[in-house]
Amino acid sequence: MLSLSKRAELMPASPIRKLVPFAQEAKKNGIKVYHLNIGQPDIKTPELFFEAIRNFDAPVLEYALSQGDIKLIDSFKKYYEKCNIDFEQDEIIITYGGSEAIILSLMAIGDPGDEVLVPEPFYANYNGFACEAGLVIKPITTKAEEGFHLPSKEYIKSLIKPNTRAIMISNPCNPTGTVYTKGELKMLGEIALEHDIFLIGDEVYREFVYDGLEFTSLMHIPEIRDRVIICDSISKRYSACGARIGCVCSKNKDFMKTIMKFAQARLCVATIEMLGATSLINTTKEYFQEVNKEYQKRRDIVYNALLNIPGVVCEKPMGAFYVVAKLPIDDAEDFAKWMLTDFNVNNATTMVAPAAGFYATPGLGKDEVRLAYILKEEDLTVAMDILAKGIKAYSNK
Amino acid sequence: MLSLSKRAELMPASPIRKLVPFAQEAKKNGIKVYHLNIGQPDIKTPELFFEAIRNFDAPVLEYALSQGDIKLIDSFKKYYEKCNIDFEQDEIIITYGGSEAIILSLMAIGDPGDEVLVPEPFYANYNGFACEAGLVIKPITTKAEEGFHLPSKEYIKSLIKPNTRAIMISNPCNPTGTVYTKGELKMLGEIALEHDIFLIGDEVYREFVYDGLEFTSLMHIPEIRDRVIICDSISKRYSACGARIGCVCSKNKDFMKTIMKFAQARLCVATIEMLGATSLINTTKEYFQEVNKEYQKRRDIVYNALLNIPGVVCEKPMGAFYVVAKLPIDDAEDFAKWMLTDFNVNNATTMVAPAAGFYATPGLGKDEVRLAYILKEEDLTVAMDILAKGIKAYSNK
Structure with a gap:
């Protein structure tokens, strides 16, 4: 049948x-x-986005580079500098929103049947991305009573199996609103080093932290810079969800080489939306x-x-x-x-x-x-x- | 390590x-x-595309529907009517170019290790899409001397195994320029019926047929309408490669339900580019x-x-x-x-x-x-x- x-x-x-x-x-x-x-x-959405789009004047809407428009990559690079994150141009590849960044990352690090640990509750579409890539999400249960902060290092380590490929977190967290402390990120870093696995940080809400709290990126932990993958998006940051512009960034060269192969297969991200997104780096503080x-x-x-x-x-x-x-x-x-x-x-x-x-x-x-x-x-x-x-x-x- | x-x-x-x-x-x-x-x-690129984009005037660039903007779907529906293909609105889902249409189709019909038959030489990125989905492409070799037309039915049938899930063709063919005859498509239809497999038609070059030759779509073969999947794109048709707008269409309800789940996971396709694409239906004959x-x-x-x-x-x-x-x-x-x-x-x-x-x-x-x-x-x-x-x-x- x-x-x-x-x-x-x-x-x-x-x-x-x-x-x-x-x-x-x-x-x-x-x-x-x-x-x-x-x-x-x-x-x-900042008016800069629409201005840029209205000024597009090439006669042919051509393919862009597979890694993304160089000016957009450069604008992300400058944005990261302001966040005290030093990504080079070849450590940033533009994706269709944070969604593609995550699915390509999962495909690069895991094969069907491999596992990824994710604190639950987690963004429901992670299940979909994992399913498409054939990976399995294993939850690290967190609790409302504890503000959905992480359990102990020992407990998390007990969940790791030979086919665990990464720990993935959304920070600040969708759906809980939890902002992980530097101590929690360091703990995850230690686990990643002890078990030689990747750490995927979905940090699309990086700017949305309240009461003067300081945000710590996985990239702010020096010891783990070879194994951190940052998935990002302009959707929430600039209220530009419909642009579908994101990126995946890492200092791991082999990982980025793989992402580039995936990016080449689907040719490129939308040219016009990249142009609009590029202008957003000029959004005022x-x-x-x-x-x-x-x-x-x-x-x-x-x-x-x-x-x-x-x-x-x-x-x-x-x-x-x-x-x-x-x-x-x-x-x-x-x-x-x-x-x-x-x-x-x-x-x-x-x-x-x-x-x-x-x-x-x-x-x-x-x-x-x-x-x-x-x-x-x-x-x-x-x-x-x-x-x-x-x-x-x-x-x- | x-x-x-x-x-x-x-x-x-x-x-x-x-x-x-x-x-x-x-x-x-x-x-x-x-x-x-x-x-x-x-x-x-037809000026209509850019006019539409310049006239975008919502203050917030919001997510679109996961299946794509209804107006764009409707414009594809009308376009197909002109091609004598009767897709209903819920038989069309907008994708990031033809690329996403193909990769989602492969994921919907096959699991890791499953096979898809494709006449070779074929569009090189099919390899990438299959690899991402975990599927294996088995070639149906065609020859320069024969204008890269298909070999015999018996030969193609001999390549089918229990885990063969579909035959996929690019028609008119990238890279060979071959336009398959109605007879060839009927033969593929017979094979698909005899072995109960899908037929995927990458028909992005539908309009590019020369010397007055008539183009036959897989959808023009009545017997196989329950198993045909059409992957499409505006990239070549309207010289709008950078828009990354395509679609996947089928009369198979279960297939479309699955594609919708994949589409929901990645939220939507770029809003602005869909707006431009919608206007292209008005491109003159x-x-x-x-x-x-x-x-x-x-x-x-x-x-x-x-x-x-x-x-x-x-x-x-x-x-x-x-x-x-x-x-x-x-x-x-x-x-x-x-x-x-x-x-x-x-x-x-x-x-x-x-x-x-x-x-x-x-x-x-x-x-x-x-x-x-x-x-x-x-x-x-x-x-x-x-x-x-x-x-x-x-x-x-």
Whole structure:
């Protein structure tokens, strides 16, 4: 019989998009839906991006270089210098967003059946990338009560097997908002050295750190510079998600040579979007400061609202624009669906992402949701009020 | 020791890009290099593309839908109607060029170790896509003397094993310029039905067919519509290679459901480039007619020049903008390199692609080159004259 691959069967559907039909139905019925379920910011994309694009004037839209436009690579290089990260031009390859950076990295370091350790809850699409590459994600379970910080070195070491190829972290973390401490990164570095494995850092939220906390990159740990892979993206940093521009960077020459072979096979990344992205390096410091202040305000609104809901467990998230909160309910998926189908306050409701999809361990996260604080102050305040009322009404059902 | 994957080792480097350093060196030394080695057309991209992009006016560059912008999907649907192919909206998913369409298709139908039959010589990057997906390409050898048309049904059937998942063709063919006949496609259809496997048609050169020949799509064979996968791209059709916009289409619902899961994992394709691509459906028929006439003229220049070189074997190519020719030399790679390092006519030389990289069978294609006729008339005439003189000089060494 004409059949698809096992990979096709194993490939997970997006756990976030599963509830979309219910949201669409609610909207059809005249209900306003506040989306706290997705990471699409409402912050204006810097005008520089659009100016650059409007000024494109070559008669032929040609292929770009496979490693990416040299000017864009150079703009990333300068950006990293400001972050105290010294990547050379040939240590940066432009990708289709952070997504391609991660999937190519997994393909370069692992073969089908090989394992990668990832703190859970983790960005749900990691499962998809691993499935495409044939790799298996083994979770390092972290807990809401501990602010989703890492467990002990001994515990993490106990998870490592001969076919473990890397530890991958999202820092600041999507979905938890956790910012790993320098001590935690050093510990991961020690493990990577002791077991001779790679460390993949998904650092697309690097600028989104609050309360004056300092961000530490995996590249800031000198001992492990030969085995660190940084996956990056302009999507959140410049509110340019639709550009699909990211990069993968490493000082490991063999790794970069492999990424270059993958990059050559798919020819190049979109020429026009690279042009727009190149101009973004000129974005002023003030832009980031304003954006950061705005998100910190939003974080406070969400966190304070959660604190005031009886039974919610949630440490203060320090980065990114997400938080995972344990709710006083049994089944967050049912709750999220119910909010869309059966609940509203003045014809408005709030959509949240059930957190189980961010866990690899079956059964975990069933009473948790991820909230993305990507709406402006007024909307966020209303959305959190509706959520609080919804939790109360759902519990009293 | 910190090591990469077996896949990283197996991943082929681009055979075309290997000679690039010699071309760069030649240019440094003041030699003009006519590039017949790459498929980057010099035809103007329709102005409609740039107009659409300049008119983008949303304040935030947001994620698009994972399946692609609905307007773009609809524009592909209308385009297919004109080609007598009836794809519905949910049978079309937008991809990063034809490249992503192919790699996702391979991942959907095959698991590591599974095989796909492809007529050789074939587009070299198929090797890369297969390697990334863990699949193995088994060649169906075709010959210059036979215009690279397919061998007998019996022979092709003899290559099929229990883990053969599909037959994939490029039609019109890159690198050979061969346009498969309706009879050949029907034969492949029969094989696909008898062995219950998929048929993947890379039809990105659909419009590039000469001498009034009619193009037949795999979708024009009614019996196999449940198992045909069409991989497509706007790159060549509208001279918009840098847009990286393509699509994968099929009437097989399970297949499309799987592609959608892959598409969701990488979120979406570039928003701005999709906008430009959407406008291209309005490109006038006259554009295609002019472009077609131009390429036919170029094909004639190249083919007639090849006919006049003693010892060259080459049937008239009927489509795409490539030709593979057997030259009266032993080692086309050495010859191509020598043209760049040791030969010039009035400080100009011609760069060609050695064809061995397009074969999977070791040893085949060593005396063949691929020429892309993507230069304007005058340049092409000079380039072919230099090539003829080069072959003579190289043979007399």
